[in-house]
Amino acid sequence: MNLEIPGKFAPIIHQARQVAREVFRPISRKYDRAEHAYPKELDLFATIMDGMNDGAADGGAGAGRLARSGGEGAPGNRNGTNMKTVLGLTELCWGDVGLALSIPRQGLGNSAIAAVASETQLKRFGSTWAAMAITEPGAGSDSAAIQTTATQDGDHYIINGEKIYVTAGERANAVVVWATLDKSRGRAAIKSFVVEKGTPGMSVERLEKKLGIRASDTAAIRFDNCRIPKENLLGDPDISVDKGFAGAMQTFDNTRPVVAGMAIGVARAALERTRDLLAISGLNLDYRQQTWHLPAAARELHLLEAELEAARLLTLRAAWMADNGQPNSREASMAKAKAGRVGSQVTLRCAELCGSLGYGETELLEKWARDSKILDIFEGTQQIQLLIIARRLLGKSSSELK
Amino acid sequence: MPKDPIGLALSIMNRISGNPLLDRLGLRSPLEKTAYHGTRAGFRTIALAGREFNRARNWLPQTRLPARKQGELFDLSLDDDQLMITDSLHRLSREVLRPNACEADESGTFPARIMASTAELGLTMYAVPGEFGGVAEQQSPVTSVLIAEQLAWGDMGLALALLAPFSVAQAISQWGTGEQQSRYLPAFCEDHPPMASIALDEPTPLFDPMHPATTAIATAHGYRLNGEKAQVVMGGQCDLLLVAAVLDGKPRMFIVETAGRNLLITDDDGMGLRATGAVKICFDNTELPADALLGGDDFDYQAFIDRAALMRCGLAVGTAQAVLDYVIPYCNDRHAFGEPISHRQSVAFMISNLAIEIDSMRLLTWRAASRAEAGLAFHREASLARLLCNEKSMEVGSNGVQLLGGHGFVKEHPVERWYRDLRSVATHHGGVHA
Numbered sequence: 001m002n003l004e005i006p007g008k009f010a011p012i013i014h015q016a017r018q019v020a021r022e023v024f025r026p027i028s029r030k031y032d033r034a035e036h037a038y039p040k041e042l043d044l045f046a047t048i049m050d051g052m053n054d055g056a057a058d059g060g061a062g063a064g065r066l067a068r069s070g071g072e073g074a075p076g077n078r079n080g081t082n083m084k085t086v087l088g089l090t091e092l093c094w095g096d097v098g099l100a101l102s103i104p105r106q107g108l109g110n111s112a113i114a115a116v117a118s119e120t121q122l123k124r125f126g127s128t129w130a131a132m133a134i135t136e137p138g139a140g141s142d143s144a145a146i147q148t149t150a151t152q153d154g155d156h157y158i159i160n161g162e163k164i165y166v167t168a169g170e171r172a173n174a175v176v177v178w179a180t181l182d183k184s185r186g187r188a189a190i191k192s193f194v195v196e197k198g199t200p201g202m203s204v205e206r207l208e209k210k211l212g213i214r215a216s217d218t219a220a221i222r223f224d225n226c227r228i229p230k231e232n233l234l235g236d237p238d239i240s241v242d243k244g245f246a247g248a249m250q251t252f253d254n255t256r257p258v259v260a261g262m263a264i265g266v267a268r269a270a271l272e273r274t275r276d277l278l279a280i281s282g283l284n285l286d287y288r289q290q291t292w293h294l295p296a297a298a299r300e301l302h303l304l305e306a307e308l309e310a311a312r313l314l315t316l317r318a319a320w321m322a323d324n325g326q327p328n329s330r331e332a333s334m335a336k337a338k339a340g341r342v343g344s345q346v347t348l349r350c351a352e353l354c355g356s357l358g359y360g361e362t363e364l365l366e367k368w369a370r371d372s373k374i375l376d377i378f379e380g381t382q383q384i385q386l387l388i389i390a391r392r393l394l395g396k397s398s399s400e401l402k
Numbered sequence: 403m404p405k406d407p408i409g410l411a412l413s414i415m416n417r418i419s420g421n422p423l424l425d426r427l428g429l430r431s432p433l434e435k436t437a438y439h440g441t442r443a444g445f446r447t448i449a450l451a452g453r454e455f456n457r458a459r460n461w462l463p464q465t466r467l468p469a470r471k472q473g474e475l476f477d478l479s480l481d482d483d484q485l486m487i488t489d490s491l492h493r494l495s496r497e498v499l500r501p502n503a504c505e506a507d508e509s510g511t512f513p514a515r516i517m518a519s520t521a522e523l524g525l526t527m528y529a530v531p532g533e534f535g536g537v538a539e540q541q542s543p544v545t546s547v548l549i550a551e552q553l554a555w556g557d558m559g560l561a562l563a564l565l566a567p568f569s570v571a572q573a574i575s576q577w578g579t580g581e582q583q584s585r586y587l588p589a590f591c592e593d594h595p596p597m598a599s600i601a602l603d604e605p606t607p608l609f610d611p612m613h614p615a616t617t618a619i620a621t622a623h624g625y626r627l628n629g630e631k632a633q634v635v636m637g638g639q640c641d642l643l644l645v646a647a648v649l650d651g652k653p654r655m656f657i658v659e660t661a662g663r664n665l666l667i668t669d670d671d672g673m674g675l676r677a678t679g680a681v682k683i684c685f686d687n688t689e690l691p692a693d694a695l696l697g698g699d700d701f702d703y704q705a706f707i708d709r710a711a712l713m714r715c716g717l718a719v720g721t722a723q724a725v726l727d728y729v730i731p732y733c734n735d736r737h738a739f740g741e742p743i744s745h746r747q748s749v750a751f752m753i754s755n756l757a758i759e760i761d762s763m764r765l766l767t768w769r770a771a772s773r774a775e776a777g778l779a780f781h782r783e784a785s786l787a788r789l790l791c792n793e794k795s796m797e798v799g800s801n802g803v804q805l806l807g808g809h810g811f812v813k814e815h816p817v818e819r820w821y822r823d824l825r826s827v828a829t830h831h832g833g834v835h836a
Contacts, residue, residue, distance in 0.1 A: 001544050002472045003769035079475045287785035289711050290610040306786040310762030313769060320476055334758050390750035393757055394734055401745050
């Protein structure tokens with residue numbers, strides 16, 4: 001048993017930490033204020049990241065590399081792409097969550113493509129920057145209830161519907177859209193389609209104004225008789241009960257630990273800054289086995305640190321299982337649920353402990369307390385994670401435990 | 403506080419009901435009498451028929467188990483030895499500890515037949531290096547934690563009683579001088595190992611194990627011990643005690659052989675853990691020989707306390723897991739409003755959260771233990787694990803009872819016992835050592 005981060009990941013952690021410190025932090029407040037402005041500083045960085053991945057002998061890291069590493073190669077314990085991506089994103093989000101979400105070619109759509117695309121599709125879309133469009137005005141967590149349709153017409157599909165909360169929806173070169181081939185066939189008929197930017201019929205309606213992660217654009221997109229080649233359907237076009245939707249949902253088993261890692265990153269940023277500020281004001285933060293003699297603020301910081309450490313280890317476990325080809329649906333949701341709520345708990349309490357300093361814009365604490373909230377919502381809300389965990393623990397179907 | 407008329411009346415009534423005259427007039431039921439005397443009994447001097455430990459003539463040099471070499475990669479899997487130990491102890495827990503737990507709790511004693519059926523496991527052998535007759539080859543806090551987890555899944559009280567001598571053997575292996583190791587450790591590898599216990603806690607609010615009030619002063623022949631220890635596991639039957647006391651301003655551990663000694667002992671039954679036969683022990687100018695001081699210059703009291711914390715966390719995780727494993731089938735079988743209560747999110751989400759927090763406790767504990775095992779600094783990790791276990795284990799216990807509703811409150815189900823036992827996670831420091 002070894003629960004330490006392996007030495008082989010030290011370089012990528014170091015690189016990501018440098019980016020977070022030298023690229024993200026200095027422009028963090030700027031793009032929080034200038035919502036919807038494109039952070040052009042990221043272009044150069046994205047090229048560096050592409051280079052790192054292409055040159056990596058072990059398959060690289062990042063959204064487009066998830067899922068394909070699990071269970072392959074030599075038998076025995078593996079620490080692969082899932083863990084590496086979690087670690088990298090944790091560091092980047094220590095810098096800035098919104099900017100991390102805006103890195104070109106690292107969109108959630110890239111994870112979806114990596115998970116279900118055929119080899120030919122991988123060649124076509126592998127280097128595209130792809131956003132992910134699932135949520136609709138009338139369907140959020142209940143993604144089986146989506147209304148967007150894809151109708152086959154010869155060698156094409158025609159897509160009609162409205163999608164909201166598409167992260168990087170305007171900036172990305174393509175959008176992976178969830179749509180149903182046949183509303184009467186339920187979730188098995190839901191497929192994902194790649195719609196490239198500029199396709200007639202696809203239009204960005206608006207960009208949302210948000211509580212946090214303002215550096216990341218969040219688009220509402222309308223599809224009005226949007227015609228795409230039939231080769232743009234990802235995975236198997238057959239409506240079968242066994243595959244399809246379940247396969248699409250499996251993407252989440254790999255992406256949820258990454259989002260959990262993001263929450264851990266921003267929470268650690270807040271905790272570290274708060275520790276520094278409180279240490280300057282003379283608070284002793286030595287660790288003790290009997291904590292009731294400590295000042296309330298010190299005990300609270302220790303407790304937050306313990307909660308954060310728990311979230312971190314749950315997340316590493318989920319990623320480690322994915323790397324080793326073990327089914328990790330329950331563990332991925334446990335990591336996401338814990339990290340999501342701990343992210344909010346830590347950042348909000350840190351802002352509170354630092355008083356007006358924590359609330360004001362001279363520090364980033366108030367920003368982190370806003371940014372963290374989304375991480376307990378997207379990629380499955382806290383409540384959806386608890387539902388998934390409970391169904392697995394209790395052996396219940398979605399019709400029994402609703 | 404001045405008494406108002408109602409307070410005065412109550413106080414008079416109380417005095418009358420405590421009047422021995424009632425007994426002479428036969429106005430009190432026999433049951434009430436027992437209760438009355440039971441709470442009134444003070445310290446009594448007990449001569450323990452402890453075994454003798456002979457000073458080793460040709461003692462071996464001090465042995466320190468080497469750190470375990472860790473793999474390069476993050477790895478949550480258990481090795482073959484750990485799988486074997488956890489598997490056999492889980493079976494012991496299911497077949498022996500769990501079925502006897504209720505009776506042990508109610509009688510407040512550790513059943514002799516369990517002692518017999520667990521002796522053959524040779525638990526203490528795992529704590530003793532090969533040179534002294536045991537099987538330990540390297541540091542093994544992870545294995546110790548796994549052992550605690552499995553035993554506490556059966557019953558925390560019984561687990562503590564079984565782990566008391568194991569923990570003393572661990573402590574002497576970890577910290578003892580060559581002479582102390584040679585004198586005591588071989589005994590722990592015999593068919594009938596000595597009963598031994600770590601006496602650390604004291605009856606004071608906000609007790610901090612780093613600052614015991616018990617003192618030791620150096621005398622011409624050794625040390626003189628003064629102070630009071632509480633919740634000493636199996637304390638009335640011990641051949642050997644490890645006692646925390648401050649010497650020259652620094653906390654240390656002292657080895658107390660009980661043979662031929664008159665100790666001031668009184669029962670210290672608590673809310674739970676009743677199978678441990680806990681006692682208070684009062685040291686009143688107790689004279690100890692010069693070699694009673696555990697260890698030498700390399701003794702690290704903070705690390706001693708941290709290793710105790712690891713085991714406490716292991717116990718917490720085990721009993722908390724027992725709660726989860728119990729409420730799942732219960733909530734699936736229990737029907738209300740025409741369907742299993744587990745079909746309700748308010749019930750199901752509580753269960754999800756139990757699982758999340760139990761794994762949180764477990765992973766923090768495992769990380770701290772695996773760092774200790776590899777010879778890395780682990781004070782921070784052990785402290786954080788302990789803090790989380792203090793908070794979450796009681797939450798698990800409380801929600802466990804809540805999920806069973808009225809059934810959780812009665813002794814027909816074990817959950818109320820686990821609730822009582824889990825309260826001890828945050829209050830106890832002694833008895834265990836990884």
